Amino acid sequence: MKQNGSDNKLISGRLETAGVIPTAQRIAIYRYLLCEANHPTAEEIKTWADKNFPKLSLATVYNTLNVLIEANLLKEVKVPHEAKILYDSNISYHHHFLDEDSGELVDIPSELVEVTSTLAKEFQVHDIQVLMRGKRQKTRTQH
Amino acid sequence: MKQNGSDNKLISGRLETAGVIPTAQRIAIYRYLLCEANHPTAEEIKTWADKNFPKLSLATVYNTLNVLIEANLLKEVKVPHEAKILYDSNISYHHHFLDEDSGELVDIPSELVEVTSTLAKEFQVHDIQVLMRGKRQKTRTQH
DNA sequence: TTTTAATAATAGAATAATTCTAAAATTAGA
DNA sequence: TCTAATTTTAGAATTATTCTATTATTAAAA
Numbered sequence: 586m587k588q589n590g591s592d593n594k595l596i597s598g599r600l601e602t603a604g605v606i607p608t609a610q611r612i613a614i615y616r617y618l619l620c621e622a623n624h625p626t627a628e629e630i631k632t633w634a635d636k637n638f639p640k641l642s643l644a645t646v647y648n649t650l651n652v653l654i655e656a657n658l659l660k661e662v663k664v665p666h667e668a669k670i671l672y673d674s675n676i677s678y679h680h681h682f683l684d685e686d687s688g689e690l691v692d693i694p695s696e697l698v699e700v701t702s703t704l705a706k707e708f709q710v711h712d713i714q715v716l717m718r719g720k721r722q723k724t725r726t727q728h
Numbered sequence: 729m730k731q732n733g734s735d736n737k738l739i740s741g742r743l744e745t746a747g748v749i750p751t752a753q754r755i756a757i758y759r760y761l762l763c764e765a766n767h768p769t770a771e772e773i774k775t776w777a778d779k780n781f782p783k784l785s786l787a788t789v790y791n792t793l794n795v796l797i798e799a800n801l802l803k804e805v806k807v808p809h810e811a812k813i814l815y816d817s818n819i820s821y822h823h824h825f826l827d828e829d830s831g832e833l834v835d836i837p838s839e840l841v842e843v844t845s846t847l848a849k850e851f852q853v854h855d856i857q858v859l860m861r862g863k864r865q866k867t868r869t870q871h
Numbered sequence: 872t873t874t875t876a877a878t879a880a881t882a883g884a885a886t887a888a889t890t891c892t893a894a895a896a897t898t899a900g901a
Numbered sequence: 902t903c904t905a906a907t908t909t910t911a912g913a914a915t916t917a918t919t920c921t922a923t924t925a926t927t928a929a930a931a
Contacts, residue, residue: 606898608908627888642910647889663806668888668918682851693847700858701842708825710862715843719853749927751879770917785881790918795879811889812917 592616603656613638614649615658618674624662624690626669662690664716680715693717735759746799756781757792758801761817767805767833769812805833807859823858836860 596616597607605611617633618625625633627646634641650672653659662671664683671690680693698715739759743750760776761768768776770789777784793815796802805814807826814833823836836858843856 606907608897610909640910644890644911645909648909651890661808663808665804665806670888682847682853685854693845697846699842699844701844702836702860703840704825704836704860707865708860708862709865710825710860711828712861714859714861716857716859717845717847717851717853718855718857719851722850722852724850749878751926753880783881787882787919788880791880794919 592620599658600656603658605652605656605658610638610641610645611649611652613641614646615653615674618653618659618672622674624671624673626671628669630672664690680717682717682719682721684721685718686720691721735763742801743799746801748795748799748801753781753784753788754792754795756784757789758796758817761796761802761815765817767814767816769814771812773815807833823860825860825862825864827864828861829863834864 593612593616596612596619600607600611600615613634614630617630617637622629622633627643627650630646630650631641631643634646650659654661658674658676660673660676662673662681664671667688673692675692678695680695680698682691682693683689684691693715698717700713700715702710702713704710736755736759739755739762740750743754743758748754756777757773760773760780765772765776770786770793773789773793774784774786777789793802797804801817801819803816803819805816805824807814810831816835818835821838823838823841825834825836826832827834841858841860843858845853845856847853
């Protein structure tokens with residue numbers, strides 16, 4: 586799903602709907618987040634931009650990420666023993682699996698994880714996030 | 729449960745069992761983590777040390793935390809939108825509730841949260857951590 | 872005990888991710 | 902076009918954490 590310009594309108598519309606002025610930089614970064622990247626760091630976004638959107642500054646990467654978060658189009662994910670923030674453009678309710686070998690973070694649909702809690706009613710839970718850590722078995726080749 | 733010296737032996741023994749040489753600084757920090765603090769940051773530990781263990785340096789705080797983590801006596805917790813690492817001296821399997829008002833992180837016993845996942849068998853899960861976010865209702869005063 | 876070797880603690884410098892600042896560029900509306 | 906508001910930018914500042922080199926402490930050996 587490489588950038589082809591055809592979904593510019595769609596991306597732009599989503600930004601506007603969320604109250605974000607759709608500048609060229611924001612559209613580019615948001616499309617990268619939605620269509621090409623998988624939980625990238627700010628650094629990865631900058632590296633991508635250096636190839637695909639010259640002159641886009643690191644400050645703009647951070648500004649845009651924070652604008653998207655503020656507009657509820659993006660979420661931060663912090664992972665233990667990983668210094669950099671990961672960004673998640675999937676804003677629907679879901680969970681994560683962290684591959685201990687590759688460091689890759691994989692989205693897990695909420696349907697695959699059932700969480701039942703019996704906390705004291707004092708605790709009003711608004712959000713639950715489940716982070717599973719482990720290894721991903723290499724899928725065996727068919728003969 | 730203020731420090732009284734009586735559990736020095738116990739703390740010291742736990743460190744030794746874990747293969748950590750029990751120096752005065754390590755015992756002090758580990759006791760603070762176990763008995764007084766609740767998911768402190770390195771900064772909070774340093775502030776406590778400035779009052780209770782003069783001359784203990786910030787470098788030693790970080791060194792000790794990393795030694796404890798390496799020895800499996802301590803775990804890191806990273807929370808979204810919180811820059812600093814929180815440290816958790818409860819190493820048994822449990823979950824967390826983050827109070828959105830106070831920022832306080834509360835341990836939730838694993839018995840109170842049931843997690844049932846049906847991931848593809850490709851995913852070998854070694855650890856699950858559940859972070860619940862929400863507000864804590866003020867408990868109503870009895871008349 | 873002394874001696875020696877290994878380990879830990881320390882102050883301060885270095886690193887690195889993110890945020891801030893102030894100026895220039897762009898945009899949107901009048 | 903003019904004006905005001907917003908965004909982008911480069912580079913400086915901030916801040917949590919780690920590193921470095923030295924000194925202090927500990928543990929074991931003689």
